């Protein structure tokens with residue numbers, strides 16, 4: 001059985017992404033199976049999380065595996081000065097698989113290089129969040145019936161938003177048109193624009209969250225402005241509430257439009273949107289369990 005880490009969404013080909021989505025469908029239909037009996041999975045969260053950690057732990061539990069780990073690094077020996085290298089080497093003595101979130105870009109790649117057990121990146125700084133992308137793709141496929149040729153509008157913190165960065169790379173396999181809506185301070189980084197250029201992907205940048213851009217979207221991917229990534233909190237105060245989606249703004253939107261958000265939300269989606277049938281963010285989070293069951297099996301080389 002082949003075991004390989006998932007650190008960046010680019011670690012998977014288009015075929016592998018589709019294979020994981022097919023397997024997620026299987027787990028949605030059959031979530032409780034004893035596939036991981038006898039396996040130990042470590043969840044190491046050096047940064048806060050609600051959905052990612054709990055959905056990974058639900059995924060493992062429903063597959064009959066056992067969890068060890070921590071959700072608060074301040075209770076670990078990293079506070080005594082233990083390095084990430086040593087922590088990962090130790091945990092790989094105990095667990096069959098390590099799921100790790102870290103505040104530093106590149107930490108998951110580093111962990112995968114020093115661990116003799118596979119690593120799943122559960123988010124590294126502003127860099128990548130590949131398991132979120134897999135559940136985003138699954139949600140897009142379920143709601144649109146296809147991943148091909150969609151208008152994807154991404155709104156908010158496109159500079160630090162790791163979910164946005166991973167999703168751009170994954171969707172590049174499926175001929176999307178991107179609309180990037182962000183204030184100048186949170187514009188999509190040039191690296192992602194160059195990536196789109198290299199793949200021949202069309203994209204448009206906007207600073208205004210206009211009715212036209214909402215009405216043309218198949219997927220409206222809202223994001224939180226991430227206070228924890230700012231070095232200058234004055235800049236955060238300036239941009240934190242720059243775009244707020246209200247229910248009235250969806251009156252002339254496409255029938256097939258679905259609103260996604262990786263969550264947590266702060267103010268960027270008004271609560272009156274929650275009752276709109278086009279709001280999909282809570283189902284999206286639920287899809288995370290199935291997508292993560294599929295990823296765990298793939299990483300451990302378990303055929304479904």
Ligand code: CP
Pocket residue numbers: 048049050051052053123132262263264
């Ligand atoms: N979407 C996401 O990563 O949520 P959490 O930070 O709660 O895990």
